[in-house]
Amino acid sequence: MPALTASQFVGKDHSAALDDDRVLAMYEVMLLARKLDERMWVLNRQGKVAFHISGLGQEACQVGMAFAMARGVDWLHPYYRDLSFVLALGMTPRHLMLQVFGKAEDPSSGGRQMPSHWSYPPSRIVTSSSPVATQVPQAAGIAFAAKLRGLDEVVVATLGEGSTAQGDFHEGLNWAGIHKLPLIVLVQNNQYAISVPVEKQMPVANVADRGEAYGMPGVMYDGNEIMESYNVAQEAISRVRRGEGPILLEAKTYRPTPHSSDDDDRSYRSREEVELWKKRDPIMRSEQTLRERGLLDDALAERILARCVNQVDDATEYAQRAPYPRPEEALQPVFG
Amino acid sequence: MPALTASQFVGKDHSAALDDDRVLAMYEVMLLARKLDERMWVLNRQGKVAFHISGLGQEACQVGMAFAMARGVDWLHPYYRDLSFVLALGMTPRHLMLQVFGKAEDPSSGGRQMPSHWSYPPSRIVTSSSPVATQVPQAAGIAFAAKLRGLDEVVVATLGEGSTAQGDFHEGLNWAGIHKLPLIVLVQNNQYAISVPVEKQMPVANVADRGEAYGMPGVMYDGNEIMESYNVAQEAISRVRRGEGPILLEAKTYRPTPHSSDDDDRSYRSREEVELWKKRDPIMRSEQTLRERGLLDDALAERILARCVNQVDDATEYAQRAPYPRPEEALQPVFG
Amino acid sequence: MPIKTNIEALNETLAAEMRRDARIIMMGEDVGQRGGVFRATKGLFEEFGPGRVIDSPLAELSIIGVGIGMALNGLRPICEIQFADFIHPAFNQIVNEAAKIRYRSNSAYHVPLVIRTPYGGGISGGLYHSQSIEAIFAHTPGLYVVAPSTPHDTKGLLRAALRAEDPVLFLEHKKCYRLIKGEVPAEDYDVPIGVAEVKRAGGDLTIIAWGLMLHESLRAAEALARDGISAEVLDLRTLAPLDREAILASVKKTGKVLIVHEDTLTGGLGAEVAAIIAQGAFEYLDGPITRLAGPDVPAVPFSHPLEDFFMPNAAKIVAAARKLAAY
Amino acid sequence: MPIKTNIEALNETLAAEMRRDARIIMMGEDVGQRGGVFRATKGLFEEFGPGRVIDSPLAELSIIGVGIGMALNGLRPICEIQFADFIHPAFNQIVNEAAKIRYRSNSAYHVPLVIRTPYGGGISGGLYHSQSIEAIFAHTPGLYVVAPSTPHDTKGLLRAALRAEDPVLFLEHKKCYRLIKGEVPAEDYDVPIGVAEVKRAGGDLTIIAWGLMLHESLRAAEALARDGISAEVLDLRTLAPLDREAILASVKKTGKVLIVHEDTLTGGLGAEVAAIIAQGAFEYLDGPITRLAGPDVPAVPFSHPLEDFFMPNAAKIVAAARKLAAY
Ligand SMILES: Cc1ncc(C[n+]2csc(CCOP(=O)(O)OP(=O)(O)O)c2C)c(N)n1
Ligand SMILES: Cc1ncc(C[n+]2csc(CCOP(=O)(O)OP(=O)(O)O)c2C)c(N)n1
């Protein structure tokens, strides 16, 4: 069983059952994420924040999954590009900006972690670290506990395609397969691990080709298409919730920005390639669909944009003014 | 592409090209290994040696591979059950017994390592450790060096099926696949990792099912059948030598003894199962084939057995008498 | 009071704790049907079944990683690493993950996880079945490290570990499993994490040890007593965080200190103990702070003469203590 | 003599050595086309091509494992670990394999492998881009650990590392990469592994440091000199094996010692330095052996006030040294 395509896996159009408000909400959160992300770049370029690592361009696969999850019930063990994902699950722009500025009120870490290292128990977003792929066995453990305790919880772990080269990925999927755990591993394949292209990372064409090695479906789909992303996510969540065992998803996507604010991507890829992918921008495509469906017109688009920009402004201002942690806060918490 | 069977993979009968002496030599080295192995058990039960871990029952897949390799050219990065393998590649019963007794002359380690941790540069047998699966990326590195240096060398790494759960296995195969390295990873699937049966180790039926995830053929075969083992090995070596890239082999076999001299296997498997597998003993089956082919009669069988027992006696006596290392030898070598 | 071996105390306490708290899960290689390669988990699979006693795949990184996840979702896993020498593949999950999760999340998440592992030499285990691993983990803030040496402390510290809200590395000296016997009260008690104990009082010098070396030190103290040298033997029991007060109090009393461990000398935990004393009891010292430890070689060799040469023991302790006492 | 930064010295020496010895292979994440995330390998891919400068998959365990294999088969790989914080997945391959291969094979095999990695804090890197890892690896017999602080020593120690027959962990303080400038002789020279250097002579007390803290200590010594306190600053440069003679010689001269490192205090390398002095220079000490180090928290926090609180610096060194001098 090689990798499945979206249509082979899904069978039906789950998105047809979404009411218009939900569809518009998906669009809005993607746009909010985009505006927030862009602002973070600006703040970094202005020298106001030390570091930014972007989720820009990967919004659709994240938001599609978030909208298929039961918020506060299902778990997300995220990675650093999940800015849209954590927003869609209930973190606010203020939350995120507070971390970017390293402020005391940062709910993820109280200023201890670098930006994009989220943690938010109300949304069951698990504290994330920098060493890649460590979340995969941990997510398997969360899922295992849910299963052993008889709880109806699905766990989603995300990571980049480059990170699948780590032993953690292999070991985590192995456990999930053996114990048929309620786990979805969502690989966001943006085709580079910093500068290293996919063909130097792995000898297979698709990450999803590896599902079979763990006795689970491997599904690849267009991660820049919000409805396809939602359909695959909804199908995966339903199956996992029914107890059919774990699933490996591969969202094909792209990172139009440099890897992080410390990177310069000109050394390893052409401008043409980047431009090409900008034409497949998930938000642009989503907007187009909404307009075609008659859900969005210029007036509404403007109102939504204004709401987003407002929130971004508010968050920036709030976070900039918020107090830093007291220095001695560095000493704790070590033990509970 | 799911796991291939031996006949799907091999295509032709390489063993037909073996002359009778080679065929008999294969039999003899298996028998020698068996007798040596049995003696080690006895010495352990007599309290004369601290520890034994056995290759008993896994002789055929090892000897089949050894006879397909170019001795002194191709590399073996072995694991602790490869007693037949290292004998077939040129280590002697004395060499092995010297390590079992922890004597100074032990060529593998000068008495530093536990028994069955071999090392022998003349046969390109790489020093082995106890943490399982670490040899897989190392073997990939040896193969990578051979490729970069333009040397015509094939590298064989062996391990048990349980050890394929380690991240090292995944990472090593990933490198091998990406760089099309001259590497054969031979998994000896004896169906248990100490007490843990295969179905608790992995969610797939065969280790070979995982070859595809690394862009390489995965081949499963009867590892208790010497000619099938040789055919698969010969085919694999030839392909790898031709530069076609790495191969994952899975020899189906069984360990009729407890895991080691410290184990009691009665707690985790039935005597019936063990008895069943004793009927598939590789040496018994090899003997039968040889007799059918008219290569072996009672007289020759007895002469071979006598030679083996003689060597085992000699090795035991020699090793028992050999001096221990001087205590201060413990202090070196740390740096060269 | 009943007399038990270390491993009996361990096994019985594991069972009792699992009866008390349904959140406790035992997992690791061969811990189920086989009852562990040292039989530490004997009977647990039969009593608690495969939902609470889990035979893991052979993969330490994920034994810990999965354990962390379980701990994050309401369970209290005990992860067995079959030999301490095989904990290294899990180093990243322990040091970068388990030990840092409370700090990095500002206590929003924490990891009540016990990692049990047999360690130590003297059993013909060679390079990879003899290692002492305490120094590298005692240098990991966010992780407790305990190493009980007696059946009494095994029970009390295991109970304390299973009540801690943060990860605990629980080190069991494998040579002591069946060698050491002692009284174990039937009633419930904890030995608090972080508290050392004077296992033998004395006035001329202090010997600081843990694990197998604690017992060798006690034997040495007997011999020294026959020479008229009165050695105090301090059992650290908890290796992180160290009981600074107990260490300093004993050294201030005796003025001389010998630190003994079987781990290799350089960068071993004895260095930290020495540093604490050199800074905190400087004015009380009547002689150089002395360490007796395994030599700086990659690991414990297998062959008897080599292993014996490597391992500190009562005779070597006596020799070092005599020299120090005569200073 | 030309003035260079640490990273220029590094980059140029890498190129020169690769020209000299065709067995040297550079591998790691983003070391090829990108020239390394810190640009340490800039230009190497262009000059030596993909057969000598290899962009690895994102997998540290196997970067080292594959490197070991290459070293066993006639090459001299340099493995870059992108940040020291990410070396932990490779812990087993380094500690159980690379460092033990010579010993376990009785020198039949050995591993000439250099592991380069940027380490250290002070750059807003938070928990996972600021770690100091020297203590755990300096406790690994069979492994050399070096940590040059100046462009001069970077060149000399890298050359020595590439001529060693055993694995070398080569630590590069990332904050020093561009901050530190100094003279680098154009001609060939080695700085031998295992030899410390007095970077500033003094008589009242000894400050022992390495990495970024060496430079903070030198700044502190300037300030102390203005107060009439003459501090000797000893740069360890090699962290394993330690230069015991140089350590003891300086302390015997001054009688007082302050050991400074940014790694967390307990079990840090300063403990070993202190222990060496406490045993070997006991009779020369005029004050308690003092350590100034990062606090015992899981890692360096990100936010400026927190990071500043964590990091030792010249001002904190001055304060500690004054107190010690006044003892
Ligand atoms: C264990 C580890 N090694 C190295 C790094 C440094 N690093 C951060 S992101 C990254 C590339 C990740 O690539 P991928 O998994 O494809 O995710 P992407 O950034 O493309 O979304 C690297 C090498 C790290 N964070 N963790
Ligand atoms: C990293 C590591 N963990 C645990 C062990 C202890 N151990 C030795 S052999 C073994 C089982 C190996 O099973 P398998 O790989 O199937 O090989 P087999 O012994 O069956 O040939 C275990 C758990 C080890 N040697 N290394």
Ligand SMILES: [Mg+2]
């Ligand atoms: Mg990527």
Ligand SMILES: [Mg+2]
């Ligand atoms: Mg097996």
